[in-house]
Amino acid sequence: MRIVTGSEEETKKAGFRLGTVLKRLSRGCTVFLYGEMGAGKTTFIKGFASAFGILEKDIGSASFVIVAEYETSPPFYHIDLYRINKAEDVDALGIWDYIDSDGIAVIEWAERLSEIPENAIKVRINYIDENSREIITEGVDEEDRHYMQGRKVGTC
Numbered sequence: 211m212r213i214v215t216g217s218e219e220e221t222k223k224a225g226f227r228l229g230t231v232l233k234r235l236s237r238g239c240t241v242f243l244y245g246e247m248g249a250g251k252t253t254f255i256k257g258f259a260s261a262f263g264i265l266e267k268d269i270g271s272a273s274f275v276i277v278a279e280y281e282t283s284p285p286f287y288h289i290d291l292y293r294i295n296k297a298e299d300v301d302a303l304g305i306w307d308y309i310d311s312d313g314i315a316v317i318e319w320a321e322r323l324s325e326i327p328e329n330a331i332k333v334r335i336n337y338i339d340e341n342s343r344e345i346i347t348e349g350v351d352e353e354d355r356h357y358m359q360g361r362k363v364g365t366c
């Protein structure tokens with residue numbers, strides 16, 4: 211699925227929609243987020259996290275913290291691998307435990323991982339111009355994709 215956003219707010223909305231979809235799953239899952247510096251990964255996560263009731267100001271934009279845990283239901287984990295260079299560091303930090311947990315994890319700089327699970331949810335954000343970004347999502351069910359595109363689906 212591909213959408214183009216024309217502002218920071220629209221990227222947050224796209225994040226919020228994915229967050230809403232994944233929050234209602236009764237199992238843990240991980241979103242692998244790709245994109246250059248300044249693409250809008252943290253912006254997307256601010257919207258995603260707002261689906262969990264987390265305030266934007268509580269989502270870090272600097273990459274000083276590698277894992278931020280939020281005691282929401284389900285738990286939310288914001289992981290930023292920007293400063294990670296080696297696969298061993300990923301292992302040492304226990305990143306795989308978050309990926310396999312019952313919570314919802316979103317990983318910035320997923321390019322730093324040597325492998326990711328099959329059928330993983332992947333979101334790639336590409337810079338188009340100053341205010342526009344392309345957001346490509348893989349691994350989300352058709353019905354949920356429709357929801358994320360703002361189309362009404364189902365009977366409820």
Ligand SMILES: Nc1ncnc2c1ncn2[C@@H]1O[C@H](COP(=O)(O)OP(=O)(O)O)[C@@H](O)[C@H]1O
Nearest residue numbers: 216217218221247248249250251252253341343
């Ligand atoms: N359509 C857009 N979507 C997301 N961010 C945008 C958009 N247009 C402009 N921006 C700006 O781009 C920057 C993205 O920063 P950030 O989310 O921290 O990127 P990253 O985490 O990928 O390094 C912000 O300053 C934001 O205001």
Ligand SMILES: [Mg+2]
Nearest residue numbers: 251252271318
């Ligand atoms: Mg970031």
